[in-house]
Amino acid sequence: MRKWIVAIAVLAALAGAGAWNLSGVYAQEAAAPAAAPAAAPVFPGPVMETERFMKKFADPLVENLKTLLAQEPATPRDWRKVEDEAGSGAEVAVLVGIRVGEHESKPEWQEMTKAMYDASVALTASAAKKDYADTKAKYEALVQSCNACHQKIDPDTLPVIEP
Numbered sequence: 001m002r003k004w005i006v007a008i009a010v011l012a013a014l015a016g017a018g019a020w021n022l023s024g025v026y027a028q029e030a031a032a033p034a035a036a037p038a039a040a041p042v043f044p045g046p047v048m049e050t051e052r053f054m055k056k057f058a059d060p061l062v063e064n065l066k067t068l069l070a071q072e073p074a075t076p077r078d079w080r081k082v083e084d085e086a087g088s089g090a091e092v093a094v095l096v097g098i099r100v101g102e103h104e105s106k107p108e109w110q111e112m113t114k115a116m117y118d119a120s121v122a123l124t125a126s127a128a129k130k131d132y133a134d135t136k137a138k139y140e141a142l143v144q145s146c147n148a149c150h151q152k153i154d155p156d157t158l159p160v161i162e163p
């Protein structure tokens with residue numbers, strides 16, 4: 001009698017494990033095509049102070065774009081450089097958005113970061129069309145998005161960026 005109980009328990013456990021394995025496989029197969037990146041980053045967060053971050057990542061964007069757009073880009077390769085620099089602006093905006101600190105935790109921070117992101121995306125699209133006049137206008141709008149945040153956070157100490 002006891003042996004039977006043990007045997008039934010073992011069978012039930014095996015069946016259970018089998019069902020779990022199967023559902024696991026199906027769940028994986030079903031989820032794979034729609035898999036999105038994990039929402040939470042797997043790293044702890046920003047390392048640099050915002051001041052140094054700006055100097056290292058935000059300032060060179062404007063400096064590079066200023067040089068690239070001083071005259072109309074002549075070759076597809078030159079336009080591609082503008083496009084990549086503009087795309088980097090959007091990527092940098094994403095990094096600005098995940099910064100932590102006194103200013104960075106205010107709700108306006110996200111709005112102003114989004115403005116920089118949108119301006120960079122618009123600039124990327126314009127550069128992709130190789131429209132020099134519009135690209136210049138969109139570049140100036142990007143610089144305005146830098147200044148809008150600086151003005152809002154601390155007009156007395158934060159720089160006014162010249163396009």
Ligand code: HEC
Pocket residue numbers: 049050051052054055058059061062096103109112113116142143145146147149150153158159161
């Ligand atoms: C969402 C807000 C925000 C946006 C957008 C933003 N900045 Fe800043 N920026 C700051 C803050 C805050 C500081 C000051 C950080 C500190 O001193 O702690 C700063 C500082 C700077 C500095 C001074 C760094 C130094 O060494 O003193 C430069 C240069 C700068 N930003 C350039 C830019 C450029 C260029 C852009 C746009 C491409 C930009 N920033 C976009 C918030 C922003």
